[in-house]
Amino acid sequence: xxxxxxxxxxxVKDYGTFRxxxxxxxxxxxGEFVALVGPSGCGKTSLLKIVAGFEAPxxxxxxxxxxxxxxxxxxxxxxxMVFQKLALFPHKxxxxxxxxxxxxxxxxxxEADERIRAMLALMHLDPAYLxxxxxxxxxxxxxxxxxxxxxxxxxxxxxxxxPMSALDAKLKKSLQAxxxxxxxxxxTSFVLVTHDLEEAMMLADRICVMRAGNVLQxxxxxxxxxxxxxxxxxxxxxxxxxxxxxxxxxxxxxxxxRSPAIEAADPTVPGDRVAPRVAGGSxxxxxxxEAMRFVTAGxxxxxxxxxxxxxEFFIKGASILYRVRVEGxxxxxxxxxxxxxxxxAQVGDAVTVGFDRADCFILQE
Numbered sequence: 001x002x003x004x005x006x007x008x009x010x011x012v013k014d015y016g017t018f019r020x021x022x023x024x025x026x027x028x029x030x031g032e033f034v035a036l037v038g039p040s041g042c043g044k045t046s047l048l049k050i051v052a053g054f055e056a057p058x059x060x061x062x063x064x065x066x067x068x069x070x071x072x073x074x075x076x077x078x079x080x081m082v083f084q085k086l087a088l089f090p091h092k093x094x095x096x097x098x099x100x101x102x103x104x105x106x107x108x109x110x111e112a113d114e115r116i117r118a119m120l121a122l123m124h125l126d127p128a129y130l131x132x133x134x135x136x137x138x139x140x141x142x143x144x145x146x147x148x149x150x151x152x153x154x155x156x157x158x159x160x161x162x163p164m165s166a167l168d169a170k171l172k173k174s175l176q177a178x179x180x181x182x183x184x185x186x187x188t189s190f191v192l193v194t195h196d197l198e199e200a201m202m203l204a205d206r207i208c209v210m211r212a213g214n215v216l217q218x219x220x221x222x223x224x225x226x227x228x229x230x231x232x233x234x235x236x237x238x239x240x241x242x243x244x245x246x247x248x249x250x251x252x253x254x255x256x257x258r259s260p261a262i263e264a265a266d267p268t269v270p271g272d273r274v275a276p277r278v279a280g281g282s283x284x285x286x287x288x289x290e291a292m293r294f295v296t297a298g299x300x301x302x303x304x305x306x307x308x309x310x311x312e313f314f315i316k317g318a319s320i321l322y323r324v325r326v327e328g329x330x331x332x333x334x335x336x337x338x339x340x341x342x343x344x345a346q347v348g349d350a351v352t353v354g355f356d357r358a359d360c361f362i363l364q365e
Contacts, residue, residue, distance in 0.1 A: 005030045005065055005156055005189045006051060012059035013046050013213075020046045022213040023060065028157070033183050033190040035200035037236070038210035044193045045161060047210075051191065052081045052159050065156055075104075078156035082163045086146040088134040094120075094145055095130040101153040119148035122182070140171045147179075151186070160192040164199070176202055197237055201225065209233050226288070229275055231363050234286050239334050241292065243285040247278065247362060255362055257285060261328035264304040274362045282365045289321070289336035291359035294344050295352040302354030306333060310349045315339070324353055 006028035013021040021043045028034045036044035049055040050062060053074030062069045065078055074081075080101070088097050098119055102112040120127060123144035134142055143163060150158055164172045180203050183190050194200050200207050201221045208218045217229045228234040231242060245257040253271035255278075262285070295305055308326035318339045323332040333353060337344065345351050 003030050004028060005032075006191070007063040008047070008051065008060070009062075010060035011047065011050060011057045011062065013043070013050065013055065014058040020213050021050075021057075024210075024213070024215050025060075026208055026215060026218065028189055028191060029205075030156075031187045031189055033180075033192070033203060033205045035192045035194055035204035035207045036210060037194060037197060037200050037207060039236070040195075041212075042210040043213040044208075044210050048081075048159055048161055048191065048193050051157070052079055053077050054081075079159055080150040080153060080155040080157075081159040081161065082146050082150045084162045084165060086142055086163070088142060088146060088149075090134050092133070093130065094125075094132050094134075094137070097134070097145055098148045098152055100149060105153065115152055116148075119152045122151075123148050124178070139168075140175060143175055144178075147182070151182075151188070155188065157189045157191065160190065160194075162194055165195065172196075172199075179203060201237070207237075209236060227275070227361060228286070228363065229277065231284055231286075231365070234284075234363060239289050239336070241287045241289065241333050242363070243287070243329060244365070245283055245285045245362070247280060247283045249280055257283070257362065259285065259328075261306055261326050262304050263306070267304070269357060269360055269362060273358070273360060275364060277364045278362055284363045284365055286361045286363055287355045287359055289334040291355050292333065292335040292353050293337070293355070294335075295354045303357040304360070305352050305354040307350075307352050308333065310345045310347050310351055312347060313343070313345070324351060326353075 004027040008024060008026045011021050011024040024047060036047065038044050046055060050057050053069065053072060069077060095116055098116045099112050102115060117127065125141065125144055137145065146163065164175055176199060192203065204221060206218060206220055207224045209216045209224060211232060217224060217233050224233065224237050228237065234240050234242065243259050243261055245259045247255050247257045249255055250268065254268045255271065255274050256268045258267065295302060306326045308324040311323045311325045311332050314321040320337045320339055322335040322337065324335065326333050335353060
């Protein structure tokens with residue numbers, strides 16, 4: 001990570017007797033894109049509001065660009081925020097909405113006009129829109145105007161509170177691509193709160209997973225997805241298969257496992273495929289759905305196999321989702337295979353499925 005622009009240390013936030021944040025610490029690098037994810041009520045929006053200056057922490061410290069933010073109001077911070085409901089002024093034109101922060105800052109009219117037009121071009125909006133009002137714009141156009149208003153004052157940090165949650169799927173995909181490109185070109189630090197896990201994986205350099213006011217794990221999308229710290233993170237970031245296993249550490253640093261559902265000639269995994277908290281005894285072996293495959297005659301044998309019956313399948317176009325009921329496992333095994341016009345199995349078929357050693361990861365139970 002680059003030099004931190006945001007340094008949140010031991011942040012506690014109480015609302016009366018309810019503690020929303022429990023000693024949360026998080027750094028955001030200069031020019032970094034960080035996504036905060038977690039279930040509703042986990043504290044991610046509270047943390048964003050504290051960074052923005054709309055809430056004060058009960059305990060802990062916050063530094064932005066090296067300066068202590070204690071007592072500094074929102075308007076005095078090098079941050080700007082795009083809200084879920086955008087909060088555009090309905091009685092002001094696009095020009096006046098974008099230029100409002102510049103007006104407050106006393107920027108000369110000529111310079112303000114140049115910066116407004118530059119932001120309009122950056123957001124791929126026609127100059128003819130300058131005289132329109134928010135009600136005359138589509139949802140995607142309103143979104144761009146809100147982003148332009150937040151960025152026109154050139155903040156060091158842009159805070160985004162689920163700004164695309166109300167958009168339809170196709171428009172959201174388009175704006176996500178534009179937001180990623182915008183971040184890359186501007187070099188501004190972005191902090192995004194989102195319930196859309198795919199959005200977090202697509203956009204963020206790092207993801208912070210929260211639960212009940214605590215930070216569970218901070219890492220790259222790849223680290224969060226393939227090497228989660230526990231079963232909650234594994235299940236929250238995408239679908240996954242979790243097999244109860246008994247494990248024992250080996251002298252060479254690898255881990256051996258036993259499971260009534262899994263057959264393996266050499267049931268050991270290397271030490272780097274085991275979460276740090278796992279010591280021994282009961283654990284969970286994680287395999288992502290896209291790592292599972294049907295075992296066919298003549299194909300290379302996988303590391304481990306499971307026998308079962310196809311319970312259901314769902315054609316999603318680019319992929320096919322299979323649910324296989326496996327003996328000795330309480331819930332169906334989920335498989336996500338590449339789409340094909342020739343289905344590899346039908347409901348009721350007896351099948352063998354497998355996965356490779358590099359595609360499993362052992363977590364604490």
